[in-house]
Amino acid sequence: MELLRRPRRNRKNAAIRAMVAENTLSVNDFIFPMFVMEGKKTKQEIKSMPGIYRFSLDELLIELKEVVSLGIKCICLFPNYPESKKDKFASESIIAETLYLEAIRQVKSAYPDLMIMTDVAMDPYSSDGHDGIVEDGKILNDETVEILCDMAVAQAEAGADIIGPSDMMDGRIGEIREALDDADFTEVSIMAYTAKYASAFYGPFRDALDSAPKFGDKKTYQMDPANVNEAIMEADLDFDEGADMMMVKPAFSYLDVIRALNQNYDIPIAAYNVSGEYAMIKAAAQNGWIDGEKAMMEMLLSMKRAGASIILTYFAKEAAAILKNR
Ligand code: PBG
Numbered sequence: 094m095e096l097l098r099r100p101r102r103n104r105k106n107a108a109i110r111a112m113v114a115e116n117t118l119s120v121n122d123f124i125f126p127m128f129v130m131e132g133k134k135t136k137q138e139i140k141s142m143p144g145i146y147r148f149s150l151d152e153l154l155i156e157l158k159e160v161v162s163l164g165i166k167c168i169c170l171f172p173n174y175p176e177s178k179k180d181k182f183a184s185e186s187i188i189a190e191t192l193y194l195e196a197i198r199q200v201k202s203a204y205p206d207l208m209i210m211t212d213v214a215m216d217p218y219s220s221d222g223h224d225g226i227v228e229d230g231k232i233l234n235d236e237t238v239e240i241l242c243d244m245a246v247a248q249a250e251a252g253a254d255i256i257g258p259s260d261m262m263d264g265r266i267g268e269i270r271e272a273l274d275d276a277d278f279t280e281v282s283i284m285a286y287t288a289k290y291a292s293a294f295y296g297p298f299r300d301a302l303d304s305a306p307k308f309g310d311k312k313t314y315q316m317d318p319a320n321v322n323e324a325i326m327e328a329d330l331d332f333d334e335g336a337d338m339m340m341v342k343p344a345f346s347y348l349d350v351i352r353a354l355n356q357n358y359d360i361p362i363a364a365y366n367v368s369g370e371y372a373m374i375k376a377a378a379q380n381g382w383i384d385g386e387k388a389m390m391e392m393l394l395s396m397k398r399a400g401a402s403i404i405l406t407y408f409a410k411e412a413a414a415i416l417k418n419r
Pocket of ligand 1: 214216224259260294296298299366367368
C-alpha cells in the first residue's frame with residue numbers, strides 16, 4: 094500500500110507511545126475519600142467496596158502514614174455515625190467534640206501538609222437519610238442552608254482546607270462563601286458539587302455511611318442523568334457564586350459532562366469516581382472477568398482525557414503505588 098500517513102508509526106514501541114501520550118495520570122491528581130467511625134482500634138471493610146474501610150480515628154491516623162508516603166496530597170473525609178446520633182436537623186454535625194470535627198483536628202495536627210476536603214451535607218447525621226430538612230415529605234431548600242453554613246464554618250475552624258457542599262441544592266456556594274468569609278476563613282476553598290446526578294452508582298457509599306434515604310429518593314435535588322445543558326446552567330451559578338473548583342459526579346458515565354464544563358470554565362474540574370464505579374471493577378476483577386489494575390488505570394485516564402484535573406477516587410492508593418513503580 095502507498096500510504097503517506099501511517100498512524101501506526103507513532104505507536105511502534107513503548108518509548109514513542111509514551112512520548113506522544115496526550116494525557117497522563119499523576120498522584121497529584123488524586124483525592125482519596127476515606128471514612129471515619131466512632132470507637133477504637135476498629136477497621137471495618139465495606140462489603141461492597143473491597144479494600145476500602147471505615148476506620149476509627151486512631152486507626153485512621155495510622156493508615157494515613159501509608160497514604161502520605163504514597164504521595165497522596167489530599168483526602169476527602171466522610172463520617173459514619175450510629176443511628177442514635179442522627180436527628181432531623183443534623184444537630185450532631187456542629188457539636189465541637191463530635192467525631193468528625195475531632196478527626197479533622199487530629200489529622201491536621203498529625204499531618205499538617207496533607208490537605209483535607211470535608212463534606213458539607215446533612216445526610217450522615219440525618220435521621221431521614223436525606224441531605225436536607227424534611228417537612229411533610231418535602232426536602233426544604235432554603236431552611237437547610239443555615240445548617241450547612243454552620244457546618245462549613247465549624248469544619249473550617251477544625252482545619253478543613255477545602256469545603257465540599259455535596260447536597261446539590263440551590264444557592265449553596267454563595268451562602269457558604271459568605272459565611273466562611275464573615276468568619277475570616279477567606280483562604281478556605283470551596284469545591285462545588287456542581288453536577289451531581291441522582292445515580293444508582295452511589296449504592297456502596299450509602300452502605301459505608303448507613304445513609305440511604307429512609308423514604309423516596311434524591312431526585313428533587315440531584316440531577317437527572319438525561320441532562321447536560323442543565324449542568325452548564327448549574328456551573329454558571331456555582332462559578333458566579335465563587336466556587337474555586339467544580340465537580341462532576343459520578344465520573345465514568347458522565348465524561349461528556351466533564352468535557353462540557355472543562356471547555357466552558359477556566360477553573361479546575363474534578364471528577365468523582367464514585368463507589369459504584371469502584372465496586373464494578375473490583376467485582377469483575379475478583380471474578381477473573383477483567384484485569385482490575387488495567388481497567389482501573391484506563392478508567393482514571395479517561396477522566397483526565399475528558400478534562401478533569403482532579404480525580405476523587407477510592408483507587409487512589411492502588412493507582413499511586415502503580416505510578417510510583419513506573
Ligand atoms: C451525600 C454524598 C453521596 C456521595 C458523596 N456524598 C451519596 C448520596 O448523594 O447519596 C457518594 C459518593 C460515592 O458514591 O462514592 N451527600
